Amino acid sequence: MSFEALGLHVNIIRALTDSGYTKPTSVQEQAIPAAIEGRDLMVSSQTGSGKTAAFMLPALHKLVTAEVVSYDAATSKTPNQERQAARSRGDKPRFVAAKPKMLVLTPTRELALQVTTATDKYSAYSRRIKAVSILGGMPYPKQMQLLSRNPEILVATPGRLIDHMESGKIDFSELQMLVLDEADRMLDMGFIDDIEKIVAATPPTRQTMLFSATLDGVVGNMAKRITTEPLVIQIAGSASKHENIQQRVHFVDDLSHKNRMLDHLLRDTTVDQAVVFTATKRDADTIADRLNIAGFAAAALHGDMHQGARNRTLDALRRGTVRVLVATDVAARGIDVPAITHVFNYDLPKFPEDYVHRIGRTGRAGRKGLAISLVNHAEGMHVKRIERFTKQLIPVDVIEGFEPKKSAAPARSAARKPNGWKPGDARKTGAGAGGGGGYGNNKPGQRSFSKPAGASTGTSAGPRKEGGGYKGNRSNDSGARRTFGDY
Numbered sequence: 183m184s185f186e187a188l189g190l191h192v193n194i195i196r197a198l199t200d201s202g203y204t205k206p207t208s209v210q211e212q213a214i215p216a217a218i219e220g221r222d223l224m225v226s227s228q229t230g231s232g233k234t235a236a237f238m239l240p241a242l243h244k245l246v247t248a249e250v251v252s253y254d255a256a257t258s259k260t261p262n263q264e265r266q267a268a269r270s271r272g273d274k275p276r277f278v279a280a281k282p283k284m285l286v287l288t289p290t291r292e293l294a295l296q297v298t299t300a301t302d303k304y305s306a307y308s309r310r311i312k313a314v315s316i317l318g319g320m321p322y323p324k325q326m327q328l329l330s331r332n333p334e335i336l337v338a339t340p341g342r343l344i345d346h347m348e349s350g351k352i353d354f355s356e357l358q359m360l361v362l363d364e365a366d367r368m369l370d371m372g373f374i375d376d377i378e379k380i381v382a383a384t385p386p387t388r389q390t391m392l393f394s395a396t397l398d399g400v401v402g403n404m405a406k407r408i409t410t411e412p413l414v415i416q417i418a419g420s421a422s423k424h425e426n427i428q429q430r431v432h433f434v435d436d437l438s439h440k441n442r443m444l445d446h447l448l449r450d451t452t453v454d455q456a457v458v459f460t461a462t463k464r465d466a467d468t469i470a471d472r473l474n475i476a477g478f479a480a481a482a483l484h485g486d487m488h489q490g491a492r493n494r495t496l497d498a499l500r501r502g503t504v505r506v507l508v509a510t511d512v513a514a515r516g517i518d519v520p521a522i523t524h525v526f527n528y529d530l531p532k533f534p535e536d537y538v539h540r541i542g543r544t545g546r547a548g549r550k551g552l553a554i555s556l557v558n559h560a561e562g563m564h565v566k567r568i569e570r571f572t573k574q575l576i577p578v579d580v581i582e583g584f585e586p587k588k589s590a591a592p593a594r595s596a597a598r599k600p601n602g603w604k605p606g607d608a609r610k611t612g613a614g615a616g617g618g619g620g621y622g623n624n625k626p627g628q629r630s631f632s633k634p635a636g637a638s639t640g641t642s643a644g645p646r647k648e649g650g651g652y653k654g655n656r657s658n659d660s661g662a663r664r665t666f667g668d669y
């Protein structure tokens with residue numbers, strides 16, 4: 183199967199050839215013809231399978247071939263024409279709302295930028311098409327300037343988009359295509375109300391394409407609500423298996439053991455570039471500092487940093503001037519740097535899904551990768567939960583000279599005892615001081631391994647009343663909504 187056979191416009195094919203794409207991936211093969219026909223889509227397939235092109239190529243094709251209805255000069259004017267008309271009437275210049283034809287919603291700023299970059303690449307020979315990202319953290323005048331160019335394609339995070347909709351800067355009356363990228367993640371981040379509001383503001387005639395790691399549960403229900411007779415595409419091979427990524431667990435006794443082990447592992451000559459994931463922003467900063475002092479070209483990335491700083495860090499990572507990125511889960515998705523050979527979980531992620539996304543930062547573009555989790559003896563159950571989710575066992579390995587004092591097996595069973603571990607034990611210098619960091623904010627009913635300070639130790643194994651809550655507890659893009667409690 184070739185891109186030509188999928189019926190894409192020649193200018194798009196040219197851009198794909200320039201990008202080194204020779205043939206479509208399976209998800210592209212299935213999604214592109216249906217999307218060109220105008221069908222709604224519900225798609226789940228694993229990370230790295232080429233979902234961006236699966237929705238963007240058919241969308242560009244439709245925009246280029248003007249299958250999408252253009253501005254009708256008789257009934258509506260483009261914002262530029264409206265501005266000219268206003269000027270010739272002698273009206274005071276005013277902002278004319280942008281009228282995008284396509285809207286892509288993504289959970290994070292990084293992903294939005296990545297989608298926009300990919301779009302620019304795919305539309306390199308389709309100069310009429312403009313795509314812009316509207317993101318939290320971007321200066322307001324810059325956003326106004328981007329919107330005033332009246333882009334055909336808008337890529338946005340939900341919170342910031344709502345702000346602009348409410349202030350009349352965006353008009354969806356001409357919207358033809360709506361894409362929800364990483365829909366499951368957006369729901370995890372508490373964006374459900376925002377999404378409903380945005381969907382309600384778009385014309386019911388729109389084409390809707392939803393992409394998600396899973397179509398089960400809440401995401402599936404939402405997907406069914408917002409699509410019409412969708413084509414459901416589920417690419418086999420399970421969303422969570424990374425067959426080209428080798429996984430390993432190393433047990434550690436304490437923080438000092440963990441730090442020494444990380445240094446040792448990072449000095450391995452097979453490490454080209456690496457991402458180290460931490461549970462808290464503070465740990466990301468502290469560890470990046472420590473690694474720099476130890477002679478690694480390290481940098482931190484987390485949700486407290488300004489967008490400019492985050493972009494600079496990601497650029498440095500892409501250029502290779504940063505070799506070790508120390509990041510919170512803001513970086514668990516979206517980063518696509520082929521030279522990342524290793525992912526280290528300095529802390530395990532709160533949700534097993536995030537584990538899958540984290541390790542997917544390595545093994546990009548079909549290469550091999552290695553994902554190593556440094557795990558406290560009390561976190562054995564947490565590893566089990568990840569194994570249950572991925573349906574893969576993660577081998578436990580021991581490095582000569584770094585053997586843990588306790589053996590892994592009894593430690594795993596100790597973790598099941600309510601009093602096997604006391605809050606603050608293992609993380610005295612890290613999140614422990616912050617109280618609610620670590621794994622404290624689990625979903626109701628999930629087991630918690632590190633409880634907020636002050637929680638009673640006697641009930642640690644049972645489901646507990648949720649203090650932090652699931653919704654709204656994770657980082658998102660809107661200043662007003664941002665809690666950054668975790669990232």
Ligand code: ADP
Pocket residue numbers: 202203204205206207210227228229230231232233234235518547
């Ligand atoms: P997903 O959204 O499914 O995680 P992406 O759309 O981010 O995946 O694509 C992952 C990587 O694969 C990107 O680097 C992208 O440029 C590349 N890619 C996508 N489609 C193809 C293709 N048909 N041929 C070669 N590379 C591709």
Ligand code: MG
Pocket residue numbers: 233234363
């Ligand atoms: Mg994607």
